Amino acid sequence: MVVAVIPMPIKASPLKLNRLLQLCSANLPVGGFSFSQGLEFAVESGWIKNADTTYQWVELNLNEAIARTDLAILKRLYLALQEGDFASFIDWNQHLIACRESNELYLADVAMGKALVRLLKQLDNIHSDDYLSILDLPEISFVSAFAVTAHLCQLDLLSAQSGFCWTYIDNQVAAATKLVPLGQTQAQNLLFALSEQTEKAINLANSLNDSEIGASLPRLAMASAWHETQYTRLFRS
Numbered sequence: 001m002v003v004a005v006i007p008m009p010i011k012a013s014p015l016k017l018n019r020l021l022q023l024c025s026a027n028l029p030v031g032g033f034s035f036s037q038g039l040e041f042a043v044e045s046g047w048i049k050n051a052d053t054t055y056q057w058v059e060l061n062l063n064e065a066i067a068r069t070d071l072a073i074l075k076r077l078y079l080a081l082q083e084g085d086f087a088s089f090i091d092w093n094q095h096l097i098a099c100r101e102s103n104e105l106y107l108a109d110v111a112m113g114k115a116l117v118r119l120l121k122q123l124d125n126i127h128s129d130d131y132l133s134i135l136d137l138p139e140i141s142f143v144s145a146f147a148v149t150a151h152l153c154q155l156d157l158l159s160a161q162s163g164f165c166w167t168y169i170d171n172q173v174a175a176a177t178k179l180v181p182l183g184q185t186q187a188q189n190l191l192f193a194l195s196e197q198t199e200k201a202i203n204l205a206n207s208l209n210d211s212e213i214g215a216s217l218p219r220l221a222m223a224s225a226w227h228e229t230q231y232t233r234l235f236r237s
Contacts, residue, residue, distance in 0.1 A: 019153040023146070024163040026170060030115040030142070035108040036175045036235035037061075038223035043179040044230060047219070051186045054176045058169060058194055061220060063201050066168055068215040069099050070143050071161050071205030077147035078157050086134055093137065093144040099214055101221035104228055104237045112142035116149060126152050161205065165198040178234060 026033065039057065042048045048057050073096045080089040100106035117135045120128050128135060131148055143164070150160035169191065177187045228237040 016153065016155060016159070020155055020159050020163050023149055023153065023155075024166050024170070026174070028116075029119060030112045031236075032112055032167065032171045033174065034236045035104075035112075035171075036179070036227070037105060037108060037172070038102075038220050038227060039172060039175050040179055040233060040235050041223040041227040041230055042219075043176075045223070047223075048176070048180060050180065051182055051190060054173070054180060054182065055190055055193060058172045058176075058190075059197055061172075061217065062165065062168065062194065062197055063204065065215050065217050065220065066165070067201035067205045068208065069096065069213060070168075071164065071202060072208045072213045074143050074147055074161055074164060075157060075206060076210075077144055078151060078160060081131075081147060081151040089134055089144070089147075090137065093134070093139075093141055095213075096141045096143055097139055101216065102224040102228075104224040105221070107237070109141050109143070110139050113140040113145040116142060116145035120145070120149060120152070128152060158202065161202045162198055165201060166195065169194045169198075175235065 022028070039048065042057060048054050073092050076092045077089055080086070080092065097106065097109065100109055117140055120126055120135065126149075128148070131152075134140070134144070135148065146164055146167075147160065150163070155163070173182075173187050173190050173194070176182055176190070177184070182190070224237075227233065227235075230237075
């Protein structure tokens with residue numbers, strides 16, 4: 001008789017889970033809530049008008065932009081930190097910043113990166129002195145700062161990528177709740193539906209080789225650029 005062996009689940013560390021929740025919290029003072037990343041103009045233009053079109057906008061950006069750029073490079077940044085390869089980390093940080101297709105997307109990335117670095121340096125329980133050569137870069141992407149924070153909190157790569165996906169989804173749904181507008185139940189249903197896409201996005205990101213990294217979404221780029229001159233705005237540009 002063959003006895004099936006059921007693998008035991010890996011015991012999660014409560015502290016690491018709390019660190020992940022802290023890193024992904026809307027209370028993290030990095031200013032993510034102040035950027036809509038093109039969504040405000042998309043609502044103004046009628047591209048987004050309800051929960052369904054909000055889902056389509058965020059899902060497309062997650063799987064075609066975040067997965068192919070941010071998540072793929074987050075993996076390389078994380079591995080560079082594990083190997084102590086700061087030169088590679090700096091190269092990928094610069095590559096990521098160069099992928100931003102509008103001034104607004106660039107501003108959001110580096111402003112949030114700078115804010116997270118500033119916070120890291122002030123946290124009593126995080127010892128970042130050995131990473132000052134990369135934390136003191138003139139420009140650091142939020143993705144890069146996120147990778148450093150995840151590394152210092154001893155989070156595994158999958159947790160870091162999952163957390164980054166949640167941070168993006170949560171910020172976009174929060175913005176859509178104000179702009180579309182959406183009800184709270186609609187927003188929660190969107191969070192459930194969009195978070196089910198994270199595994200697909202991460203698997204895609206981790207399957208890419210270096211030459212396949214990068215994406216261009218013209219409507220996202222145009223929306224974020226046109227938002228800079230939008231007459232009334234709730235979000236930064």
